[in-house]
Amino acid sequence: MPKVLISDKLSPAAVEIFRRRGIEVDVKPGLSPAELRAIIEPYDGLAVRSATKVTRELMEAAPNLRVVGRAGIGVDNVDVTSATNRGVVVMNTPHGNAITTAEHAIAMMFALARQLPEASASTKAGKWEKNRFMGVELFGKTLGLIGCGNIGSIVADRAVGLKMKVIAFDPFLSERRALELGVEKVELADLLERADFISLHAPLTEQTRDILSRENLERMKKGARVINCARGGLVDEAALADAIRSGHLAGAALDVFETEPAKESPLFGLENVVCTPHLGAATAEAQENVALQVADQMADYLLTGAVSNAINMPSVTAEEAPRLKPYMELARLLGGMAGQLTAVQAQESDNAIRAIRVEYEGAVADLNRRPLTAAALAGVLGPLLGSVNMVNAPVVARERGIEVAETVLERSGEYQTLVRLSVATGRFERSVSGTLVAGDKPRLVEVKGIAVEADFAPHMLYVTNQDKPGFIGRFGMTLADAGINIATFHLGRSAPGGDAICLVGLDGPMPEPVLSAVRHLPLVVQAVPLTF
Structure with a gap:
């Protein structure tokens, strides 16, 4: 049974989701970093909001951690790089509080335009300063959005409804969108x-x-106003305060600050500045939505492998996960075989992996291939580098300058579905191919261009030899004399008398003395034990 720790305050409904789906859950908000490190070891998942800091030190104390779920959109409190390097999935909930945050930005814009907080305080103090609070209309004004994703697009929609002119800077915003x-x-x-x-x-x-640095604030239109409900650190707060004091800018409204909780700020005490304590997602609806969403996402991943809203790996929907699972296993096994065969010669400098190519043919070509490629990369790199999985494999490959290519072949070949994995080093290129039989059972069908049909077994022995009489007898006798039982035996050859492959399934690991004896047999070119 997977175990999840909730270390920040979440809705009780999230706890119920975990328990209903068969996941053991503990709720322990308010722990210090040291207290959290002391108890994190047995947990598979960690659910947080913004209070818990998921640091490299915390993850080093969590060898079983598989997923961190952030109930909310921002992951500033999560060391995503360290999580990725350790193979931990980081998820957020980008849609759960989008409307709430967008509405808060619009509310802040209204409050700033009409000086509502100051007017309210003045009136409650018994004053009637009607002439002091001269505001501006939003109608016809130009709203500039820096960022036009989930939340920014909602703000744009509301602003257009207010008859504002909306312009947006976002490198990822397409002209069509x-x-x-x-x-x-x-x-x-x-x-x-x-x-x-x-x-x-x-x-x-x-x-x-x-x-919005000091330089960019100075470039702003005189009399403009700034609203920040996104992240502290996007605005130079000291420079913003100076721009308001000088009269260059008319005011600002901030819900977020570079240091939180914000006990002091150069903006505090200034007129025409509206400040709220990070209330963007502070509605009952948003708190409930993000809690339920993160619980469902984490449960899906821990129980089925489905990945939603992950920061550091491809998404796999709950509907896709069962269908992709056997293909991911096939990709992992092919990668593992290629990686183990390559690792034998990887100690030589010119045998470092330079490129990995994955080809998809037939039915598999129509699937979500990114997680399949990630699984293949993890299989290849694991034997060489140790702790590599689907999450960190693409990053590891990129960091080592390994070129990764994905090819789709729409033609139908001998097999209804086929995955071919090729690994290129400075001296050779090796390929292995596989398919699924009986719907979901991975099977090897080709090695180095040689047809060989074999089911994968936990322990196998891969032998390349010259195709000449006497090899099979001597090989079988060597194993028999050592008491090694052969579970499966598969042969393939390039041509009569040419290169041949022998792939043997074993009941257990191959003892080193027996492996040495096999390697010294006549006609044997290479013998490599494989573990899957």
């Missing part, structure tokens, strides 16, 4: 010069940190 939303796609410099209001809806990355 911009047209659908009724927004104009622009460059950042153009947005800064034209927008009356700028609302930020971008993640915090090295590229977006201080995107």
Whole structure:
């Protein structure tokens, strides 16, 4: 039974989802980093909001951890790089609080435009300063969106309904999507010069940190206003305060700060500045939605392998997972075989892997192939590098400069479905191919261009030899004399008298003395024990 730890406050309904689906769950919010590290070891999953910091040190103390689920969109509190390197899936819930956060941004824009917080405080103090609070209309104004993804697009929709002109800077926004939303796609410099209001809806990355820097704030239209309900760190807060004091900007509304909880800020105490304590997702509906969503996503992954809204690996829907599972196993086994055969010669510098190519033919070509390729990469790299799985395999390959190619062949060949994996080093290229039989059973059908039909077994011996009389007898006698039982025996050859392959399924691991004896037999070129 998988075990999940909830270390931040989540809806009780999320706990019920885990338990109803047969997952053991513990709820322990408010733990210190040291306390969390002390108890994390047995857990397969960790569900968090924003309070828990999922650091490299925490993951090093969690050898069984398979998934981190963030109830919310931002993963600033999760070390995604360390998680990926350790093969831990990181999921978020990008849609659960999108409407709530977008509505908060619109509310902040209204509050800023009409000075509502100051007007409310003044009126409650017994004053009637009607002439002091002169606001501006949103109608006809230009709203500039920095980021136009899930939340930004909702803000755009609401702003268009308010009859605002909406422009957006987002490198990932297509012209077609911009047209659908009724927004104009622009460059950042153009947005800064034209927008009356700028609302930020971008993640915090090295590229977006201080995107509203002192220089960019100075380039903004005089009298413009800034709204940030996305992430602290997107705006230089000190520079923003200076721009408001100088009169260059008319005001700002912030729900997020570079340091949270924000006990002090250069913006505090300034008029025309609206501040809220990270309330973007603070509605009953959003809290419930993200909790239920993260629980379902984590349970799907732990129980079926389905992956939704993952930051660091391809998505696999709950409907796809059962269908993809045997193909992923086939890809893993083919990769494992190629990786183990390559590892034998990998100690030589010119035998380092340079390229991995995966070809899909027949029925498999119509499936979601990204997780299959990730499984194949994990199979290849695991024997060479140790702790590699589907999550970190693409990253590991990229870091080592290994070229990865995926090819789809729509033609139908001898098999209804076929996966071919090729590994190229500085000295050779080796390929292995496989198919599924009886619907879901992986079978090897080709090695180095030689046809050989064999089912995979936990322990196997791969032998290449010269195709000449006497080999099979001597080989069988060597194993028999050592008391090694042969479970399956498969042969293949390139041509009569040419290169041949012998693939043997064994009941257990091949003892080193017996392996050495096989390698010294006449006609044997190579003998490699395989483990799957």
